[in-house]
Amino acid sequence: MELWYTQPQTENISFSIKVKEHLFTGKSPYQQIDVFDSEEMGKFLIIDGIVMLTSKDEFIYHDMIVHVPMATNPNIKKALVIGGGDGGTVRELTRYPSIEEIHMVEIDEMVVEAAKKYIPLTAGKLTDPRVTLYFEDGAEFVRRVKGHYDLIIVDSTDPIGPGEGLFTNEFYQSCYNALTDEGILVNQCESPFYEKNAREMRRAVAKIKRLFPISEVYQYNMPTYPSGHWLFGFASKKFHPLNDFHPQTWKEFGLKTKYYNTEVHRGSFMLPTYVREQINNAENPE
């Protein structure tokens, strides 16, 4: 028997992974969660039918979501991860001995439980003593905090279902308020290629641009996400990701990384013309 997982990446494009074993299926109050094992991609996590991570390419996403802000401000002490239930973002943060406090707010405990049981590759550092997990709505959590975090990472799903509240003006305003004066916000910012992702990217960029004096977008190659060309937003009250970049200080941490390096840091902000134009022209349709 051949078993294939298939994701419709748009109405007219689909991507499939041959499956060895269906390890877990569960329906939480928020979403449908599945974990598979495969020859090509190793274990992979699916939420509401969409690839969240595979063991083979998660290093790209997690390198880029964490090391870009950390190399911009190597003095980050207090970090908040919103979403990120697989634990990969927290894992990369725990590699910095200088970070003192890592809060993770994930709405869906079942995602964390499934990752802990089946994907220790990403979930293995959730037990670090500096990490505190909160199982509640990220938008509500962050609304209650003022001037506390040096870094907020929005490691969200697409803006449908439980991820929707993490793409609103109000949410980004709460993040702004929850950051210190040196704070950095990094957010999962969709993709420029297929129109359905590009529209969400432009909406998110427009909203963040209005709030933060510094707002940039950077790219990375994520093979199992639609088109493979994916983006993070970088916004800050003070630090620019290139002008305030500290490559030498970052190298002194001595971290071995498989995707990120200080050249990739710079290159990730050098965007193709059609991406740059979308970002420059982004308005706020809310």
Next chain:
Amino acid sequence: MELWYTQPQTENISFSIKVKEHLFTGKSPYQQIDVFDSEEMGKFLIIDGIVMLTSKDEFIYHDMIVHVPMATNPNIKKALVIGGGDGGTVRELTRYPSIEEIHMVEIDEMVVEAAKKYIPLTAGKLTDPRVTLYFEDGAEFVRRVKGHYDLIIVDSTDPIGPGEGLFTNEFYQSCYNALTDEGILVNQCESPFYEKNAREMRRAVAKIKRLFPISEVYQYNMPTYPSGHWLFGFASKKFHPLNDFHPQTWKEFGLKTKYYNTEVHRGSFMLPTYVREQINNAENPE
């Protein structure tokens, strides 16, 4: 009825495009050629079951294969394209009024005929008066030429079937000989991500490195190729793509491009660590 084209990108990964119409199918002495129309990707060309180009993302490939060498040596006058039967590489070359001679050697006339009839978007400039088409084996063609071309672009399929001869030591040596002392060789160099592509990439890099004093690899994001992370090789007897880069001269050509720009030029050489390591460690298994 729903009609889907599906490409197995590895034994365990497949990529599918919903089809509106199967416009052409033909079997030449060399390969199986198909052209489809689709909602998402427009017209697309398939050779031996593999995506060669789609109307939606061909601009990325053709921008990067042509403008990177042209911005490194804006004085290129004589160019040879090996393969490239769809005409997209020639189209980009014809945009430079300074180029005097464009030779294209494509083994399979049926590819050119199909592209001319069904995909004028890429094939529309094959009638430019500076262009001469040769329908013969590229490896044999280039073996007869000495010190003539300023630029050779190897716009080949994967190294199986008729493309195989365009990945050998002997072929690269012929290219070296056919170039002037200022000559540049750009070659389709596969991808670092899935092992089957990565192995071919390492083999090609190792062979070219042994011949040319300057040998680099650069990346671009190609949504319809496996993993979306794809590479070109850049080799030269004289010019380094960054040290001899002429952004200002290139801007003076006044070309509007959708992917390439002078920032992307720089960024495309800033490779992720796992890619850089494969390239640095590439040996020559021949």
